[in-house]
Amino acid sequence: xxxxxxxxxxxxxxxxxxxxxxxxxxxxxxxxxxxxxxxxxxxxxxxxxxxxxxxxxxxxxxxxxxxxxxxxxxxxxxxxxxxxxxxxxxxxxxxxxxxxxxxxxxxxxxxxxxxxxxxxxxxxxxxxxxxxxxxxxxxxxxxxxxxxxxxxxxxxxxxxxxxxxxxxxxxxxxxxxxxxxxxxxxxxxxxxxxxxxxxxxxxxxxxxxxxxxxxxxxxxxxxxxxxxxxxxxxxxxxxxxxxxxxxxxxxxxxxxxxxxxxxxxxxxxxxxxxxxxxxxxx
Amino acid sequence: xxxxxxxxxxxxxxxxxxxxxxxxxxxxxxxxxxxxxxxxxxxxxxxxxxxxxxxxxxxxxxxxxxxxxxxxxxxxxxxxxxxxxxxxxxxxxxxxxxxxxxxxxxxxxxxxxxxxxxxxxxxxxxxxxxxxxxxxxxxxxxxxxxxxxxxxxxxxxxxxxxxxxxxxxxxxxxxxxxxxxxxxxxxxxxxxxxxxxxxxxxxxxxxxxxxxxxxxxxxxxxxxxxxxxxxxxxxxxxxxxxxxxxxxxxxxxxxxxxxxxxxxxxxxxxxxxxxxxxxxxxxxxxxxxxxxxxxxxxxxxxxxxxxxxxxxxxxxxxxxxxxxxxxxxxxxxxxxxxxxxxxxxxxxxxxxxxxxxxxxxx
Numbered sequence: 001x002x003x004x005x006x007x008x009x010x011x012x013x014x015x016x017x018x019x020x021x022x023x024x025x026x027x028x029x030x031x032x033x034x035x036x037x038x039x040x041x042x043x044x045x046x047x048x049x050x051x052x053x054x055x056x057x058x059x060x061x062x063x064x065x066x067x068x069x070x071x072x073x074x075x076x077x078x079x080x081x082x083x084x085x086x087x088x089x090x091x092x093x094x095x096x097x098x099x100x101x102x103x104x105x106x107x108x109x110x111x112x113x114x115x116x117x118x119x120x121x122x123x124x125x126x127x128x129x130x131x132x133x134x135x136x137x138x139x140x141x142x143x144x145x146x147x148x149x150x151x152x153x154x155x156x157x158x159x160x161x162x163x164x165x166x167x168x169x170x171x172x173x174x175x176x177x178x179x180x181x182x183x184x185x186x187x188x189x190x191x192x193x194x195x196x197x198x199x200x201x202x203x204x205x206x207x208x209x210x211x212x213x214x215x216x217x218x219x220x221x222x223x224x225x226x227x228x229x230x231x232x233x234x235x236x237x238x239x240x241x242x243x244x245x246x247x248x249x250x251x252x253x254x255x256x257x258x259x260x261x262x263x264x265x266x267x268x269x270x271x272x273x274x275x276x277x278x279x280x281x282x
Numbered sequence: 283x284x285x286x287x288x289x290x291x292x293x294x295x296x297x298x299x300x301x302x303x304x305x306x307x308x309x310x311x312x313x314x315x316x317x318x319x320x321x322x323x324x325x326x327x328x329x330x331x332x333x334x335x336x337x338x339x340x341x342x343x344x345x346x347x348x349x350x351x352x353x354x355x356x357x358x359x360x361x362x363x364x365x366x367x368x369x370x371x372x373x374x375x376x377x378x379x380x381x382x383x384x385x386x387x388x389x390x391x392x393x394x395x396x397x398x399x400x401x402x403x404x405x406x407x408x409x410x411x412x413x414x415x416x417x418x419x420x421x422x423x424x425x426x427x428x429x430x431x432x433x434x435x436x437x438x439x440x441x442x443x444x445x446x447x448x449x450x451x452x453x454x455x456x457x458x459x460x461x462x463x464x465x466x467x468x469x470x471x472x473x474x475x476x477x478x479x480x481x482x483x484x485x486x487x488x489x490x491x492x493x494x495x496x497x498x499x500x501x502x503x504x505x506x507x508x509x510x511x512x513x514x515x516x517x518x519x520x521x522x523x524x525x526x527x528x529x530x531x532x533x534x535x536x537x538x539x540x541x542x543x544x545x546x547x548x549x550x551x552x553x554x555x556x557x558x559x560x561x562x563x564x565x566x567x568x569x570x571x572x573x574x575x576x577x578x579x580x581x582x583x584x585x586x587x588x589x590x591x592x593x594x595x596x597x598x599x600x601x602x603x604x605x606x607x608x609x610x611x612x613x614x615x616x617x618x619x620x621x622x623x624x625x626x627x628x629x630x631x632x633x634x635x636x637x638x639x640x641x642x643x644x
Contacts, residue, residue, distance in 0.1 A: 108423075109395075109424060110423075110424075110425060116395070117391075117392070117395065117420075117424060118419065118423045118424045119419070120419065121415050121418075121419045123384075124388050124415075124416055124419055124420045126388075127384070127385045127387070127388020127389050127391075127392065127416070127420065128388050128389070128391050128392035128395070128420055128424075129392060130385070130388070130389050130392060131388060131389030131390060131391060131392020131393040131394075131395075131396075131400075132392040132393070132395065132396050133392075134377070134389060134392070134393060135392065135393040135396035135397070135398050136396065138353070138374070138375075138393075138398070139396065139397075157384070158382075158384040158385050158388065158416065161380075161382035161384060161385030162385045162388065162389075164380070164382065164385075165379065165382070165385055165389060168379075168380070169377070
């Protein structure tokens with residue numbers, strides 16, 4: 001079984017490490033998404049190092065919690081976290097998006113089964129997660145299904161179909177995390193395709209909805225763990241800053257591009273300074 | 283009305299006095315075509331008409347009993363897809379998903395990844411036509427063991443009109459990596475196809491139809507997934523069809539017989555993987571092939587046959603199907619007639635093709 005990190009400081013350092021790996025791999029890949037993955041680094045770190053029941057040495061262990069990344073374009077963050085959690089060596093990260101790599105541009109569960117589901121086209125992973133939650137209930141299994149969706153993904157009709165299914169099939173073993181970073185590829189979500197009032201809309205679907213600062217490690221530990229064993233499907237709107245951790249990556253123009261070698265250097269410098277700061281914390 | 287008349291006429295004329303002589307099939311064919319005796323009595327006696335969707339309904343009940351992993355998902359069309367009995371008997375394994383087909387497909391994929399064998403049931407207009415990307419990514423790219431049973435396919439859906447007459451579904455499904463595509467000819471074959479689908483690992487599409495149609499095959503005739511099935515031997519040319527439209531093919535062949543045109547009739551129930559060896563053998567044997575399908579002429583049966591023969595053994599080929607247009611309301615036979623897919627049109631096309639084979643036409 002995977003050894004969990006309980007200390008907030010340990011998790012903060014881990015998230016910082018994730019971001020550093022991310023910048024390196026994205027600069028090496030030369031294409032892909034930067035702002036989204038940086039923004040969800042804290043959530044994925046808390047998930048993998050504190051919340052999920054999983055075993056990197058036995059990735060398909062039947063009792064594991066399932067984690068579906070419906071917003072597949074953010075998968076570099078997941079690769080970085082998985083590498084640090086021991087699923088594969090961190091050296092493999094530099095193969096991201098390269099020919100023959102297991103680290104496809106969007107998740108491919110056939111080459112890397114621990115990803116649980118191949119996703120990328122939006123509005124689908126959440127439907128699959130609902131199916132997995134239903135199957136688990138049918139099988140009498142106790143594991144939980146965590147599914148992350150992006151806010152832009154709430155534009156998709158099938159996302160709302162799946163949210164309806166959560167109530168219809170009483171999927172209280174499904175926990176949905178919304179990456180609320182307010183950006184999508186063409187601009188700010190509220191300008192491209194307004195989503196607010198998001199919480200109220202989700203509540204109207206008979207879901208239990210919480211909001212959390214997606215960079216508050218204690219807040220995430222609390223909510224993500226508490227979401228297990230509830231009566232209804234839990235939706236946690238994680239208010240994220242896109243590009244978090246790197247000052248110049250925090251707007252929508254960084255949604256679909258990667259840092260140059262020089263930008264990567266700057267970014268790594270910023271993250272290293274951040275790490276030093278965390279180390280000094282009590 | 284029209285239909286009744288014709289059926290009656292046929293019933294009389296179709297009486298076969300002698301059983302069709304078993305042909306000594308030449309070497310290449312002998313290996314590839316799985317046929318021991320003619321699988322069909324060529325519409326010899328009037329039987330109660332039954333639909334292919336009813337065949338699915340019976341088979342899914344059987345699967346409910348024999349395979350605990352089989353689950354059925356439905357988008358509000360429980361009775362139309364003939365899943366109502368399953369829903370009653372195995373309610374814990376039946377999931378009403380509402381008129382939300384895309385999510386239904388995705389959920390089925392998720393369930394399949396957890397070891398279930400989901401049968402997604404709907405109308406062909408919605409699955410696959412509405413949900414292509416969900417089928418492509420959630421099911422095919424994930425190699426999820428999902429089965430699609432879609433009814434109300436083709437012009438013979440009839441009165442509902444064009445929106446409910448999918449004519450592109452075979453092309454869509456055939457193009458998807460890993461997808462098996464089955465088009466049962468009748469009630470009996472729909473049953474067998476459904477049972478076979480559950481035995482195959484990976485996505486399978488079963489194309490079903492609404493109206494009651496003639497029995498083309500018998501309860502006992504063999505269904506070998508991936509193999510052509512010969513309904514009647516003949517040397518002058520071959521007509522290959524799929525689905526209940528084979529009834530029209532058999533009627534046409536009767537008429538052609540009177541003109542001493544000896545036609546081989548082949549039921550291509552598996553469109554993918556296509557029986558390439560079998561097709562080449564038939565092309566070699568007959569030298570001309572006519573395909574007939576209740577589907578667009580693009581990417582369906584004709585397309586599949588052309589892909590094989592164009593690359594392996596070219597012979598004069600004619601593809602009958604719907605040509606770049608939509609259907610409309612009407613009785614099945616009226617629609618088939620309009621689109622050149624009734625027995626008379628098929629017979630005329632066959633004669634023309636024969637002339638091409640003989641070099642009398644370009």
